[in-house]
Structures are given as structure tokens and as C-alpha cells.
Amino acid sequence: MWPHSDLLFLRQLRGKDSQGEEVIKPYTPTTLDSDVGYFELVIKMYPQGRMSHHFREMREGDYMAVKGPKGRFKYQPGEVRAFGMLAGGSGITPMFQVTRAILENPIDKTQVHLIYANVTYEDILLKDEIDSLAKNYPHRFKVYYVLNNPPEVWNGGVGFVSKEMIQAHLPAPASDIRILRCGPPPMNKAMAAHLDALGYTSEMQFQF
Template structure:
């Protein structure tokens, strides 16, 4: 009797073990397939692909947000954090023109990607976006760029952005803040001419409210409105001292803006003791 019971227990044990192996294997293949699907990018670094404009939202007289559909509702663009895409279009003379842009979306935004574009009067690619209507297609290839963000690669980022240079900063900051395990701090200085030139202000203002210990933003304007509490003029070395992490081996200062600003920021950072290893220019 005891032998029979022992034999039954052994069979039950083997069955449970096999079931566990089956469940474990199924789960492993599920994770593998899920991981593999995440690696499938819609982008091609060598060949332009066409993406349909499905929504255009005017943000100001010369700024609009463009939403482009990906091939399927569960597709991802496949753009590493901190990199950009090349967009091709036609200028006012009908000639091909190409320019780099950084989406404000991440691969957590499935099925689409978005670009926030400031359209300058004389800009060749600006003309193309100004003429784009819902249903039109944009030629895109990528990813491009030298910067690839990995969670926790530094203790803190200082960010110096000017005008449309905010887009790569926004992408990196959003990736950090939306990752609960990433405790990297972000201190942003964002410079513009007027208040109306500030891009993504609502989103940027929400970050300190949601992540008060991890994100701060300091706005600087050349032509501020009355009752302005931010910085005035150009970004100075004192502003960097007050609103960016101090020089250290575990911090990095990212900068992206018009060439004169980039040149001035490089001089300020060098004078303040930031080494070349502590800096990156998009």
C-alpha cells in the first residue's frame, strides 16, 4: 500500500515538474518573442521610408506638432534615446532638402511618432513642413547620431538648450523620468528670444511637479514679458553655476542650440572647469 502511494506521489511530482517546465518554457518564449519584436525597427539607416501624416496640431503661428503613423498599431520607431532621424522634403524651388530632427516621442509610444517643428520663414525644410497636410507622406531614415543613452550612465545631467535644441533634451529627460528605476537627475536651462518661442512648455512645466526631486527647468529669455521671474539675456556662466550640476566625473552637460550659443556655452563650461569628457553637443 505504501509502495503504491509512493508511486502515485512520484507520478504527481513528475507531472507537476513537467507542467512547471512547460509553463516556464512558454513564458520564456513569450518574453523572447516580445523582446525580439521590440528589436524590430521601422527605421532603416540607409534607405528612406515613407510615413503618413495623420494629425497636424498648430501650437503657435510658426510651430506645429506632426503625428506620423507607423506601419501597424503595435509598431515602434526603433530610435535609441538621444539619437535623431533624417527627414527629406522639397523646398520652395522644388529641390530636395534634408534635415535632422529628434522626435518628442519614445518607443513606449506605439503605433506613431511625433515631431514638433518650428517653421522659419526662409527655412528650406520649414517650407516642406509648412506645406504638409494630413494624408501626406514624409521620407525618413535613421537612426543617426553619436549619443546613445543608457539608464544610470551618469548621476546627473545638466542640459543647455536653445530654441528647437530642446527636442533631444526633452527626449532624454522623458526617457529618464518615465523609467522608475532610473534615478538620474536632470537640470535644464532653456533659452529663447520671447515667451512664445518656448517649445513644449506645458510638458516641461509638468516634469518638476511630477518629479520634484529629479527634474528642474530654468527659462532664459532675451525679450521677457513683464512679471518675468526667469533669466534675462543670454545664458551666462553664473546661470550654469546656479542651475547645473557642478563639474564631476559622474555628471555630463548636454548642449544643443544655434551655433553662436553652442560656441558661447563651450567657452563658459571650459572656464567653469568642465572637461571635454563631461560635455556632449548634439
């Protein structure tokens, strides 16, 4: 299966909201194309979310309409020296998929640096899996967590992701690096402004 250029496979899921109206929403699997026969999704449930309602109503054994894959992120092993990643909330899912694909490919030596922002510690998705990657690939993968409301004992970042955090934890601007970002629209906008101010060109940036 290696090397492969299509790391990101979006799936469109179809359901019904609390009013019975159809909802179609894309999700990024956390599994890879090499995981044959199934795919896994990380779903963040919202009290008023239209698709969240559908998932709350589902029971084990139920079927769901799925369309895809589509919206692929193109990448070849060794294409860049390092990736810097800026993720917020459920925006971690494409980052996790790309990171897994890179680290688990025995011929890919690309470095990955992730800044992952959330409101509280409990909001951190896939933390055990991310920490396991950091432990298993200590020389290739680094993660820095940022929380708006951290617990009393916390050694990560506090507040919003700043230019200083990006400078400290992501690779510096260069022709052989790429910065990926995925999060809520306000975060994406703020991160784009930080990256531009720090000298990252548009060619060095990609937003999911």
C-alpha cells in the same frame, strides 16, 4: 523596454523647397523608442526655411519620406548622478527626449537640471510638457528659463545664458555628472567656453 542605452533616435526627413529642390534635414523625435508604432516631431517654422516651406504645403493625410533612426545618444540608467542641460530654441527636442526617458524609467534615479534659452516667451517650445515633468518629478527635474526679451512679469533669467546661471542651476563639475548642450551654433560656442572656464572637462560635455 528598460533599461535601454539608445535614447536619441534622429530621423532624416526629405522634402522640397520653394524652388522645387530636394531638402533633407534631421529632426529629433520627442517620443521614445517605447512609444511603439509612431513618433512625434516638434517643428519650428521659419519664413525663409527650405524645409519649412515643405511643411507649410503639406496637408493631413500626406506622406513624407523618412529615414532612420540614426545618430543615437548612448546612455545607461545610473551612468551618471546628474545631467545638466543647456538648450536654445529647437535644441530642446533632444533634451526633452532624454529627460523623458530618464524620468519615466522607474529604475533610473538620475537628476536632470535644464537651462532653456529663447528670445521671447512665445518662442518657448514644449513649455506645457516641460512644466508638467517639473511638477510630476519635483525632486529629480529642475528647469530654468532664460529669455532675451522677457515679458513685463517674469521670474526667469534675462539676456544670454551666463557662467553665473550655469553655476546656479547646473550640477558642479564632477566625474559623475554630464553636461549636454544643443542650440544655435553661436550659443553652442559660447556655452562651450563657459563650461571650459568653469572647470567642466571635455569628458563631462556632450554636444548634439
